Amino acid sequence: MIGALVLHGLLIVGMGILYVTTYSFPSLAIGGKLGPGFWPRSVALLGIGLTLVSASQTIRGRRRMRSGPDAAGPAGDSEPAEGPAERPLAMGRFWLAVAIFAAFGGVLGLVGFVVAATALAGTTIWLIGLKSKIWSAAAPLLIGLGFAMLFGRVLQVALPRGIGIFRELSYYLY
Amino acid sequence: MEHLLAGFAVALSPLNLAIIILGSLAGIFFGALPGISSAMGCVLLLPFVYGANPISGLLLLTAAFCGSTYGGSVTAILFNTPGTPEAVMTTLDGYQLRKKGLGGVALGTAVSVSAIGGIFSTVVMLLVSLPLARVALSFGPAEYLALALLGLTAISGLSRNTVKALVACCLGLLLATFGGDDITGIDRFTFGTELLLNGVNFIPVMIGAFAVAEVFEQIARRTNVQAFRLERIRIKLMSLAEMWHHKWLILRSAVLGVIIGILPGTGGAIASVLAYGEAVRTSRHPERFGTGVIEGVIAPETANNAATGGAMVPTLTLGIPGSGTTAVMLGAFIMLGLRPGPLLIREQPLLIHAIFVGMLIANLLLFWGGFLFVRVFSQLSRFPYAIQAPIILLLCFVGSYALKNDLGDVWIMLAFGVIGFYLRKYGFSVAGLVLGLVLGDLAEEGLRKAMLLSQGDWLRIFLRPVAGPIFLLGVLALVYGIVQKTTWWAARISAPRKSNV
Numbered sequence: 001m002i003g004a005l006v007l008h009g010l011l012i013v014g015m016g017i018l019y020v021t022t023y024s025f026p027s028l029a030i031g032g033k034l035g036p037g038f039w040p041r042s043v044a045l046l047g048i049g050l051t052l053v054s055a056s057q058t059i060r061g062r063r064r065m066r067s068g069p070d071a072a073g074p075a076g077d078s079e080p081a082e083g084p085a086e087r088p089l090a091m092g093r094f095w096l097a098v099a100i101f102a103a104f105g106g107v108l109g110l111v112g113f114v115v116a117a118t119a120l121a122g123t124t125i126w127l128i129g130l131k132s133k134i135w136s137a138a139a140p141l142l143i144g145l146g147f148a149m150l151f152g153r154v155l156q157v158a159l160p161r162g163i164g165i166f167r168e169l170s171y172y173l174y
Numbered sequence: 175m176e177h178l179l180a181g182f183a184v185a186l187s188p189l190n191l192a193i194i195i196l197g198s199l200a201g202i203f204f205g206a207l208p209g210i211s212s213a214m215g216c217v218l219l220l221p222f223v224y225g226a227n228p229i230s231g232l233l234l235l236t237a238a239f240c241g242s243t244y245g246g247s248v249t250a251i252l253f254n255t256p257g258t259p260e261a262v263m264t265t266l267d268g269y270q271l272r273k274k275g276l277g278g279v280a281l282g283t284a285v286s287v288s289a290i291g292g293i294f295s296t297v298v299m300l301l302v303s304l305p306l307a308r309v310a311l312s313f314g315p316a317e318y319l320a321l322a323l324l325g326l327t328a329i330s331g332l333s334r335n336t337v338k339a340l341v342a343c344c345l346g347l348l349l350a351t352f353g354g355d356d357i358t359g360i361d362r363f364t365f366g367t368e369l370l371l372n373g374v375n376f377i378p379v380m381i382g383a384f385a386v387a388e389v390f391e392q393i394a395r396r397t398n399v400q401a402f403r404l405e406r407i408r409i410k411l412m413s414l415a416e417m418w419h420h421k422w423l424i425l426r427s428a429v430l431g432v433i434i435g436i437l438p439g440t441g442g443a444i445a446s447v448l449a450y451g452e453a454v455r456t457s458r459h460p461e462r463f464g465t466g467v468i469e470g471v472i473a474p475e476t477a478n479n480a481a482t483g484g485a486m487v488p489t490l491t492l493g494i495p496g497s498g499t500t501a502v503m504l505g506a507f508i509m510l511g512l513r514p515g516p517l518l519i520r521e522q523p524l525l526i527h528a529i530f531v532g533m534l535i536a537n538l539l540l541f542w543g544g545f546l547f548v549r550v551f552s553q554l555s556r557f558p559y560a561i562q563a564p565i566i567l568l569l570c571f572v573g574s575y576a577l578k579n580d581l582g583d584v585w586i587m588l589a590f591g592v593i594g595f596y597l598r599k600y601g602f603s604v605a606g607l608v609l610g611l612v613l614g615d616l617a618e619e620g621l622r623k624a625m626l627l628s629q630g631d632w633l634r635i636f637l638r639p640v641a642g643p644i645f646l647l648g649v650l651a652l653v654y655g656i657v658q659k660t661t662w663w664a665a666r667i668s669a670p671r672k673s674n675v
Contacts, residue, residue, distance in 0.1 A: 003599070040362065125560045135561065140564070
């Protein structure tokens with residue numbers, strides 16, 4: 001429940017910041033002319049109110065759960081409402097996956113698409129785990145090159161080329 | 175009638191037929207690749223149009239337009255990654271069906287109803303294009319506002335917890351206000367960064383919240399690496415009996431798709447959102463939507479393909495593009511020395527009818543082309559998830575990056591991958607977030623412009639002859655949704671709980 005309440009709190013803070021920010025917009029309401037702050041302010045206020053209702057539902061649902069499973073609230077109030085429930089979430093793996101993708105985005109401008117994509121594919125395959133050693137080695141390279149050829153050469157998407165030697169090499173591929 | 179027959183003769187000539195087949199296949203291919211939208215696909219084909227005879231060139235583009243609208247559903251169903259914005263709602267139930275082992279049924283249904291929607295809209299174009307275009311032009315801001323609000327009322331059916339769905343929707347509505355204000359030009363919520371100056375595009379948000387979040391979740395759940403190895407997806411088209419069973423849903427979605435497609439500034443994405451909402455509202459089991467019901471594929475796929483024909487109506491008859499893709503097509507017309515509008519219909523009836531017939535053939539070809547591409551893409555799903563995951567992540571990257579060749583969109587996508595993961599974890603509706611983001615602009619602009627025109631008189635907005643009934647319908651739908659859910663909840667709470675579905 002703590003996780004759910006933290007998320008509710010973050011939503012309230014986020015929408016609260018947006019609500020306060022709307023006061024810096026000129027708020028003209030003459031002759032029916034609604035200012036640029038009117039709509040986001042109304043939505044933020046509504047959103048904060050609804051988030052508070054949702055948080056109270058979560059707390060009440062938890063209390064009912066404690067007092068007995070038969071008195072539990074609706075399914076949407078419990079934490080893992082969607083997705084397969086057979087395996088618990090390993091949050092360490094989740095954050096590692098996020099870090100891998102963030103690193104991919106970070107080095108793209110330096111090493112170019114082919115190297116970064118190959119590294120992303122390689123680390124993701126390592127993270128999930130693949131039995132075949134041959135596939136583990138070949139797949140990242142095939143994926144990186146395949147994407148560069150399809151999107152960079154055939155479809156002319158301006159994929160990042162990197163700098164220095166990576167840039168020079170990229171011109172041979174796409 | 176003679177023009178129509180002449181149109182058939184021209185479109186069915188060997189060269190033009192080959193062009194329609196190639197255009198249709200290219201369209202499905204572009205549509206299936208995230209990042210290559212219908213409009214971008216048409217742009218990529220423009221070099222082939224230049225120098226070609228006008229009829230052949232325009233047949234190529236219209237066939238690609240029809241194909242790409244369907245193509246988006248292939249990756250939406252197989253990988254939870256919508257190939258085009260039009261396929262965003264298809265992911266909700268299409269991917270769930272695939273997870274249940276019913277991917278072939280979802281893909282076959284998508285092909286079938288896409289073809290039906292496309293054919294329906296082409297027939298409408300043939301019969302009543304000019305009067306429809308005039309009706310569309312009479313739509314004002316109040317009507318757009320009413321349509322957007324009607325679409326937003328679908329939220330009550332999108333999640334088991336209406337309050338959480340509404341919170342997600344408010345988040346989407348707020349995101350839609352980021353960037354320059356279209357009416358006053360004032361920057362809103364840019365926080366001093368260039369990244370947010372143009373606002374938050376819904377494509378990176380949608381790709382992040384659906385596809386990236388799904389990959390992260392599978393990784394966090396330690397999905398069995400061999401899980402999909404033996405999966406063989408066999409596409410199963412809808413039988414006539416199934417079509418008959420869903421006749422009203424198909425008809426409603428097709429009509430809605432044509433109407434939304436005709437309205438300038440809308441397009442297939444909004445049509446699919448509204449059709450999905452209608453399907454939820456009129457369903458006897460709205461709570462099942464999002465868990466993998468076939469109606470969740472039928473409604474958006476019928477509507478987004480019906481919108482292709484609808485979007486062509488104002489383009490051809492008035493010279494006003496109904497969507498981004500038709501704007502590209504308008505450019506192609508001008509490039510070929512033609513100026514779409516009422517005069518074009520009078521001066522070039524053969525061209526116009528050949529285009530109509532070309533769209534009809536392209537939609538029929540979807541059955542065949544759909545089979546071919548589903549077979550190609552479904553091969554990917556036979557790989558272990560360890561190989562699928564990086565492919566999906568890279569498709570997501572290209573899908574976001576190729577929009578503006580800007581890494582900023584990739585960061586937005588990643589951020590929403592994380593946000594989407596947590597929203598799903600705690601039972602918030604990601605679909606509600608996307609719904610708010612897609613319809614937010616339409617609703618805000620509609621409200622502010624309508625208020626300006628009515629000089630601040632709220633009543634005048636709600637009492638307009640077309641907007642009024644739509645507002646009323648929206649209110650009734652929302653109340654009905656809440657009441658129905660309350661009863662369902664009450665029954666659920668009192669009954670012993672069996673499963674999460």
